[in-house]
Amino acid sequence: MIISLDMSSDIPIYVQLRNQIVTGIGRGYLKAGESLPSVRQMAQDAGINSMTVNKTYQILKAEGFIEIDRRKGATVSPVRRADSAFREKLETELELLSAEASLKGMRKEEFLSICDKIFARMHPAGSEA
Amino acid sequence: MIISLDMSSDIPIYVQLRNQIVTGIGRGYLKAGESLPSVRQMAQDAGINSMTVNKTYQILKAEGFIEIDRRKGATVSPVRRADSAFREKLETELELLSAEASLKGMRKEEFLSICDKIFARMHPAGSEA
Amino acid sequence: MIISLDMSSDIPIYVQLRNQIVTGIGRGYLKAGESLPSVRQMAQDAGINSMTVNKTYQILKAEGFIEIDRRKGATVSPVRRADSAFREKLETELELLSAEASLKGMRKEEFLSICDKIFARMHPAGSEA
C-alpha cells in the first residue's frame, strides 16, 4: 500500500493518512486480520512524526476499522455492519456530492455510472467468504 | 433555506455554511439567478460574524456556484459543466465513501440504491426546461 | 468602440470603463478631437448608472486623456508627452508583470515578443502626423 501525502494541502496529515489507509483496505491491499506497519515504521516510510501516525491509528480504531494489540500491533478488523450513525454520515456526504455534481451539470445516469465504476473496485475483507 | 450550524463541530463554520448552501441550491430551494441573503442578513440569521459569511460567499464564487454583483448582492450561477478538476475530486471522495461503506459490510446494490435515492432529490436549475 | 463590463468582477465598473476607453482610443477607434458618447448615452448603452460614467469621464480628464467642454461634450485629447509620474507608474507595473511572467517560467524573448506584438496594435491619435 503506497501512502502519498501532500504536505501543503489544507487537509491535516493525520486525516490524509486515515483516508489513504481506509481506501487501501477497501481496495483489498490489506485484508482482515493482516497487520499494518508499526507506528514507527509507518512514520519513517511516510516521513512524518510518529505522534501523527499514532493519532491516525487511534482514530481508525475508534471507527472500528482496525484493532490495536500490544503484542501484535495494529491489524485490520473484520467487516462490521454499518450502524445508523454511519448511514447518516454517508447520506449527508452523498447528498453534498450529488448537489455539487448536479450544479456542475452532471445528469443522474452519469453520476450513478461513476458510483458504480468506483464501488466495483472495492474488495472488502471478508467479501470472499 | 434553513441553515443549521454546529458551533462545537471541528468543521469550520464557513465550510459548514458553504456545504449547506450548496446542498440547498442542489435541492432546488434556490434557483439560478435568484438572490442569496445579503452578507449581513445571513450573518444575523445564522448568528455568526459577517466576515465568516463573506469568506463563505467568496469560496462559493471561486467555485463558480454563485456570482457577486456590487449592486444586487449574491445570486446563484447558471449550471456550468464539470471541469476535470471537479471530476477528479468527485472520484476521490466517492472512492473513500465506497471503501468505508464496503468495510461496513454494505453491498454494491445497497450502496447504489442510496446514491440513486439521494441524487433523485436534486433539482438542477434548468432541469425544468 | 464596444464596451463590455463584467458586473461580477471585483474591479469597479468605473475602472473597467476607464480601461476600456483608454484601450479603445489606443487602438485607434477614436482619434484626437473626436467625441465620446454623452454621459447619458454611454450610461444607457452600457446599462449602468450615469453617475458611474460621469466619474469615469472625470478621471480620464484628470489623466489628460480627454477634454470636457460644456458645449461639445467629451473629446479625445491630443497626445501629450509622458510626465515622470507616468513613467514611474509604467515601470512599477511592468516590473510586477515581468516578475509574474518570470515566475511562470516565461523567458525574456517570449515576454518581449508579446510586448512587441501588443504594442504594434496601437494607433495613437496623432501618430499619423
Added chain:
Amino acid sequence: MIISLDMSSDIPIYVQLRNQIVTGIGRGYLKAGESLPSVRQMAQDAGINSMTVNKTYQILKAEGFIEIDRRKGATVSPVRRADSAFREKLETELELLSAEASLKGMRKEEFLSICDKIFARMHPAGSEA
C-alpha cells in the same frame, strides 16, 4: 526583502503586499524553496494585522507562487509554466499599458526598451542552473 506599504493608498494592503512579494521573488531576493517570514513576523515587520498577511499568503498560494506547509510555514514554489489564464491576463494588462504609453506619446522602440530593461532584472528560480 523590504516591504513598504502605503496606508492611504486606495489599493488594499493585502494587494500591495502581494505585489511586493511577487516583485521581490522575481528580483531574486528569495529563491525557490526558501522561506517567507511567518505570518506573525511579517505582520509585525509591516505593522499590519496578521489576518491581512494571512489573506495575502492564501492568495499567493492559490496563484501557485508559494506553498504553505503546516510545519515549515510558507516557502517559494518552484517555477511552473504559465497557463492560458495567465497569458490572457498578461496580454490584457499589457494592452492597457501599451495604450496608455502610446497616448502619452511614447514610441514603440522606447516602450520595448523599457520592457527589456525591466525584465532583465528578473532572476527566476532555476535560471542559475
Added chain:
DNA sequence: GTGGTCTAGACCACG
C-alpha cells in the same frame, strides 16, 4: 443599500 477591508485579540488545531 451592498460588499470589502482592516484591526485587536482570543482561541484552536497541527505537528
Added chain:
DNA sequence: GTGGTCTAGACCACC
C-alpha cells in the same frame, strides 16, 4: 513553534 478560525466593530468604496 506554525497557520487557521472567529468575533465585534469600525470604516470605506461602490452604485
